[in-house]
Amino acid sequence: MEKELDKHLEETMNTHGVLGTLCADQHGLCLGAKGSVSTDAAGMVTRLSELAGQLDPSSEEDPIVCIESDASTLMIKKHDDVTMAIHKAKVPT
Amino acid sequence: MSKVDGLYGIAITDRDGVPVLKVSNEHAPEMALRPGFLVTFSMAADQGSKMGLGKNQRIVCMYSAYQVVHFNKAPLMVTLVANSTANTGMILSLEDELTDALQDLRQAVDVA
Secondary structure (H helix, E strand, O other): OOHHHHHHHHHHHOOOOEEEEEEEOOOOOEEEEEEOOOHHHHHHHHHHHHHHHHOOOOOOOOOEEEEEOOOEEEEEEEEOOEEEEEEEEOOOO | OOOOOOEEEEEEEEOOOOEEEEEEOOOOOHHHHOHHHHHHHHHHHHHHOOOOOOOOOEEEEEOOOEEEEEEEEOOEEEEEEEEOOOOHHHHHOOHHHHHHHHHHHHHHHHHO
């Protein structure tokens, strides 16, 4: 049932610099996770995206949330009922 | 409880549904925190552990207005009652924190 999603997550992982990916549903339950992103993070990822959306309720599109650290960036985006998170290494400048 | 929006109550009980510790706010349905209701999850966890998939660890029940999440921490049972729109993943992520807090309570039930 999850073969298609697994294939897309695997393709995302093959992108240069991607350390981990996670896909969660609207209940904060993990649909799939690969690499550095733990399945336990599904609830928090979903909640962060919801809270960011509340900052501008009039906006038609869900915001992209970027959490940056020294070594990497976590990008979160919600589309319809699915929230996706991609953990990417920072390219050294 | 304030860590998750929409979380209405948490009950820690023994296997018979007898409450050891209970917290709730005014939104929690009173019936959902009664021993008669809570013990059904204990029984469901026992039955779930007989399906050949190992020990049943958690049960999530979704209702139209509420959701009930149950952690099997034998001899204790932890039940969380929340709004149906609450983030289930966040509720499940409370398990580790609650497990740490259960150590002292576990001793009380073991002695009893």
